[in-house]
Amino acid sequence: MTYVVKPKFHHPELPKNELGYTHRDYEGSVSTLCAGCGHDSISASIIEACFELSIAPHRVAKLSGIGCSSKTPTYFLGNSHGFNSVHGRMPSVLTGANLANRDLIYLGVSGDGDSASIGFGQFAHAIRRGVNMVYIVENNGVYGLTKGQFSATADRGSKSKRGVVNNDNSIDLIGIALQLGASFVARSFSGDKTQLTPLIKAAIEHEGAAFIDVISPCVAFNNHAGSTKSFDYVREHNEAVNRLDFITGRAPIKVDYAPGSVETVEQHDGTTVTLRKLDSDYDVHDRLAAMSFLQQHAAKGQIVTGLLYVAAEAEDLHGHLNTVAAPLNGLDEKELCPGSAALDKINAALR
Amino acid sequence: MPIQSVNDFVVRFANVNGSGSASANELFARAVLRMGIPVAPRNIFPSNIQGLPTWYEVRISEAGHLGARGGTDLMVAMNPQTWDQDVAGIEPGGYLFYDSTKPLPKSKFRNDITVIGMPLTAISNREYTDPRQRQLFKNIIYVGALAALLDMDIGEMEKLIAEQFRGKEKLFDANKHALHLGRDWVMMNLDHPLGLRLKRANAVGDRIFIEGNSAAALGAVYGGATVCAWYPITPSSSLADAFTGHCKRLRVDPTTKRNKFAIIQAEDELASIGIVIGAAWNGARAFTATSGPGISLMQEFVGLAYFAEIPAVIFDVQRAGPSTGMPTRTQQTDIISAAYASHGDTKHVLLFPEDPAEAFEFAAAAFDLADRLQTPIFVMLDLDIGMNHRLSRPLTWDDSRKFDRGKIMTAAMLNAGEEFGRYLDVDGDGIPYRTLPGTHPTQGSFFTRGTSRDRYARYTEEGAAYADNMQRLLRKFETAKDLVPRPLQANATKATKYGVIYFGSTSPAMDEAIELLEAAGHALDRLRVRAFPFHSSVTSFIGEHDFVFVVEQNRDSQLRSLIVNECSIDPVRLVPILHYDGTPVTARFISRAIADHLDALKVTPLRKGKVVS
Numbered sequence: 032m033t034y035v036v037k038p039k040f041h042h043p044e045l046p047k048n049e050l051g052y053t054h055r056d057y058e059g060s061v062s063t064l065c066a067g068c069g070h071d072s073i074s075a076s077i078i079e080a081c082f083e084l085s086i087a088p089h090r091v092a093k094l095s096g097i098g099c100s101s102k103t104p105t106y107f108l109g110n111s112h113g114f115n116s117v118h119g120r121m122p123s124v125l126t127g128a129n130l131a132n133r134d135l136i137y138l139g140v141s142g143d144g145d146s147a148s149i150g151f152g153q154f155a156h157a158i159r160r161g162v163n164m165v166y167i168v169e170n171n172g173v174y175g176l177t178k179g180q181f182s183a184t185a186d187r188g189s190k191s192k193r194g195v196v197n198n199d200n201s202i203d204l205i206g207i208a209l210q211l212g213a214s215f216v217a218r219s220f221s222g223d224k225t226q227l228t229p230l231i232k233a234a235i236e237h238e239g240a241a242f243i244d245v246i247s248p249c250v251a252f253n254n255h256a257g258s259t260k261s262f263d264y265v266r267e268h269n270e271a272v273n274r275l276d277f278i279t280g281r282a283p284i285k286v287d288y289a290p291g292s293v294e295t296v297e298q299h300d301g302t303t304v305t306l307r308k309l310d311s312d313y314d315v316h317d318r319l320a321a322m323s324f325l326q327q328h329a330a331k332g333q334i335v336t337g338l339l340y341v342a343a344e345a346e347d348l349h350g351h352l353n354t355v356a357a358p359l360n361g362l363d364e365k366e367l368c369p370g371s372a373a374l375d376k377i378n379a380a381l382r
Numbered sequence: 383m384p385i386q387s388v389n390d391f392v393v394r395f396a397n398v399n400g401s402g403s404a405s406a407n408e409l410f411a412r413a414v415l416r417m418g419i420p421v422a423p424r425n426i427f428p429s430n431i432q433g434l435p436t437w438y439e440v441r442i443s444e445a446g447h448l449g450a451r452g453g454t455d456l457m458v459a460m461n462p463q464t465w466d467q468d469v470a471g472i473e474p475g476g477y478l479f480y481d482s483t484k485p486l487p488k489s490k491f492r493n494d495i496t497v498i499g500m501p502l503t504a505i506s507n508r509e510y511t512d513p514r515q516r517q518l519f520k521n522i523i524y525v526g527a528l529a530a531l532l533d534m535d536i537g538e539m540e541k542l543i544a545e546q547f548r549g550k551e552k553l554f555d556a557n558k559h560a561l562h563l564g565r566d567w568v569m570m571n572l573d574h575p576l577g578l579r580l581k582r583a584n585a586v587g588d589r590i591f592i593e594g595n596s597a598a599a600l601g602a603v604y605g606g607a608t609v610c611a612w613y614p615i616t617p618s619s620s621l622a623d624a625f626t627g628h629c630k631r632l633r634v635d636p637t638t639k640r641n642k643f644a645i646i647q648a649e650d651e652l653a654s655i656g657i658v659i660g661a662a663w664n665g666a667r668a669f670t671a672t673s674g675p676g677i678s679l680m681q682e683f684v685g686l687a688y689f690a691e692i693p694a695v696i697f698d699v700q701r702a703g704p705s706t707g708m709p710t711r712t713q714q715t716d717i718i719s720a721a722y723a724s725h726g727d728t729k730h731v732l733l734f735p736e737d738p739a740e741a742f743e744f745a746a747a748a749f750d751l752a753d754r755l756q757t758p759i760f761v762m763l764d765l766d767i768g769m770n771h772r773l774s775r776p777l778t779w780d781d782s783r784k785f786d787r788g789k790i791m792t793a794a795m796l797n798a799g800e801e802f803g804r805y806l807d808v809d810g811d812g813i814p815y816r817t818l819p820g821t822h823p824t825q826g827s828f829f830t831r832g833t834s835r836d837r838y839a840r841y842t843e844e845g846a847a848y849a850d851n852m853q854r855l856l857r858k859f860e861t862a863k864d865l866v867p868r869p870l871q872a873n874a875t876k877a878t879k880y881g882v883i884y885f886g887s888t889s890p891a892m893d894e895a896i897e898l899l900e901a902a903g904h905a906l907d908r909l910r911v912r913a914f915p916f917h918s919s920v921t922s923f924i925g926e927h928d929f930v931f932v933v934e935q936n937r938d939s940q941l942r943s944l945i946v947n948e949c950s951i952d953p954v955r956l957v958p959i960l961h962y963d964g965t966p967v968t969a970r971f972i973s974r975a976i977a978d979h980l981d982a983l984k985v986t987p988l989r990k991g992k993v994v995s
Contacts, residue, residue, distance in 0.1 A: 114831075
């Protein structure tokens with residue numbers, strides 16, 4: 032399929048967003064992933080989120096590591112710069128890119144092998160630094176490109192396609208992200224676009240480290256009975272705590288909800304998120320309660336999805352570093368080079 | 383016969399790490415400098431916080447020799463742990479200054495040296511009650527004693543203390559008191575001055591006294607670096623620390639008080655170089671500072687930056703390897719691992735500064751080179767340059783100088799219809815244009831990757847496209863040869879068949895060795911290599927001589943291997959002179975080693991026509 036060129040023409044009456052772009056302007060080249068791969072649904076959600084938010088495609092930088100998930104940035108936002116870095120190291124490259132120009136939107140796409148195994152350290156440190164980014168893990172519990180080995184997010188006791196049982200404990204990236212201070216934490220399912228797309232939109236608008244763990248079944252190697260990351264298993268065990276609609280300075284999306292079940296969350300940057308609560312006891316601002324809620328449901332074999340935590344007050348890495356408002360990559364010698372007079376003074380102090 | 387020397391000798395302080403001796407010893411070195419006499423101090427310290435032996439060697443040389451000399455003329459023996467080795471290291475006719483509070487048996491001394499005992503601990507304990515003060519001021523007391531013994535100007539020491547404790551009168555008074563305590567005791571109790579003396583001179587000029595790491599960090603400020611990501615490792619940590627300090631003084635916006643820099647202490651060296659590559663990909667000037675083990679860890683990323691053509695500046699402050707090696711000892715030992723870093727066919731640009739002034743210049747130049755060549759640039763410092771104060775010509779900057787941002791295609795150029803192919807060699811120099819993320823809504827975006835691609839950055843595994851790209855990278859490397867600092871050649875006064883190649887911190891020792899060799903009747907032309915890839919003059923220099931010595935501070939003659947490999951030189955023509963015990967190479971070592979070779983080469987046949995069996 033690599034050789035299939037996507038036709039450029041499109042229906043003349045395709046809807047346009049505020050910037051005059053159509054959905055097609057947010058697409059990339061044709062996916063080379065397996066037919067039915069969950070990752071392609073996530074790409075579709077990213078395209079939809081960016082289209083609906085009317086983001087200029089070139090204002091997004093998409094970065095990834097190595098693996099099936101890391102290939103996907105080629106399949107969306109064709110007018111954005113992309114960076115397919117080395118295995119497990121997307122977080123550091125994204126951190127550097129973000130430091131260079133704070134004005135772009137940084138979308139990090141990674142997988143469970145990339146983020147929970149080889150890049151576990153980089154994942155953790157980018158989160159704890161509060162890099163302003165959307166970090167999406169396309170989590171299928173398996174190494175696809177190398178043909179079906181368990182990854183570190185595979186649940187203990189789950190069975191591989193070859194019938195091998197995983198004896199190692201799994202890493203829950205959501206739990207780690209919460210513990211390390213991610214200011215926006217969500218989990219979703221590639222098979223549930225109506226839940227996922229608004230989450231991505233909210234994450235893009237969030238100014239801080241936004242992490243979304245998306246369970247994304249691998250149709251080739253991890254979609255069988257005995258897997259805990261198959262379409263069937265996730266559908267049966269999905270425990271959504273809320274549904275999310277998103278408002279950003281525009282007219283709110285009208286939805287009919289039962290009174291008392293809607294919560295409007297205002298973020299520090301003025302954007303608001305409207306949540307339709309499915310679990311009336313769940314408080315998205317309570318990090319400690321979220322961690323405990325997740326553990327309790329995981330013990331019951333349930334996969335909690337939805338917006339799990341959003342910090343009332345978030346500050347990003349640039350805030351911690353007190354950097355100037357202008358992007359660092361735009362400063363010239365006048366701004367950066369202290370000049371010969373300053374150097375003479377330095378010399379004088381060194382004698 | 384005790385050594386008699388004015389303004390030309392070596393003082394070595396033997397101390398215990400963490401005893402506060404460092405600032406007292408530095409006070410001594412600076413006072414010599416203020417008397418107009420060049421000094422070259424060197425810290426010889428352990429990988430330890432407290433308790434292990436440490437030495438501070440001060441070479442005093444009115445002639446201006448700044449390399450390590452070897453040998454000790456005056457030992458200030460303050461560490462009982464290393465007494466025997468310290469006493470043994472004194473030159474015949476030299477001097478031993480020690481704390482005589484506790485008597486030592488005669489067998490602990492030598493007959494061929496002058497022994498000067500002073501009850502330092504007793505004096506300090508009599509004067510002070512607080513244990514920490516007793517320790518700290520004991521150091522200042524011996525510096526005061528040295529002032530009398532070496533006939534130094536104590537006024538210079540007082541001035542230095544005053545500068546150090548400006549606004550802290552109490553501390554100034556206390557230190558001054560301790561200084562005089564030492565000096566007065568010597569005046570009343572000992573023969574003074576010694577045969578070793580200091581006499582005010584005028585040999586320092588306008589030179590500055592600075593550590594190479596600090597100078598390199600300043601070069602990064604002047605070169606426009608805005609992003610620094612690093613992981614602590616000796617001997618490079620002080621470079622990142624210095625950058626932080628310089629930025630706080632020079633790079634804070636005066637009105638908003640916000641920073642025109644971002645410094646990240648990363649979780650490891652992989653993240654450090656990853657952050658640098660991400661920032662440079664996005665158009666900021668970025669660097670990391672590390673040492674050998676960090677270079678090993680960064681290999682994969684360096685290959686990515688080479689292949690995907692992303693600028694990056696890496697300061698490698700080299701230390702003795704392999705593995706953890708000797709973390710606090712100097713070597714030039716990462717030449718090969720940096721030059722060919724990463725798997726696959728890779729080659730990288732290396733710069734070899736000789737001292738702080740060049741560390742500053744090459745640091746600033748590295749950012750221009752990285753942007754121009756769109757590739758990693760290694761600035762190869764070492765512990766000897768990086769962590770020691772070195773007398774160096776003043777740093778200079780031309781205010782008309784502009785940053786060379788290299789070939790960046792802008793939105794205006796794209797709108798004007800210029801063809802953009804990320805890996806398209808439009809100028810024949812192997813360097814393509816790049817666009818920065820966010821440049822244009824519909825043109826100029828591309829996918830950066832470590833996988834093979836065609837000239838338009840499209841993924842391909844087609845052999846011809848891959849080879850085409852690899853060939854272009856070679857062309858780019860050729861272009862680099864004329865962009866990097868050129869080798870500097872200095873010829874002997876008379877024609878000679880012999881030459882010597884050297885680089886980096888070997889420089890001061892080499893200059894002095896040449897004087898020693900010339901005094902012994904040997905003539906050598908010299909070439910100081912300042913960068914890799916090698917300029918064509920390296921090959922021609924070797925071609926003009928029968929034999930060329932290559933002096934370096936590693937076991938495996940790494941620079942020589944690089945020359946043999948890259949310039950296709952017959953290895954027989956290059957004679958390795960190798961010093962790799964972790965101490966800085968000395969003029970004595972170089973001149974002896976080269977003289978031995980030259981003497982061997984001079985063997986003339988006994989009689990013409992006679993077969994020597």
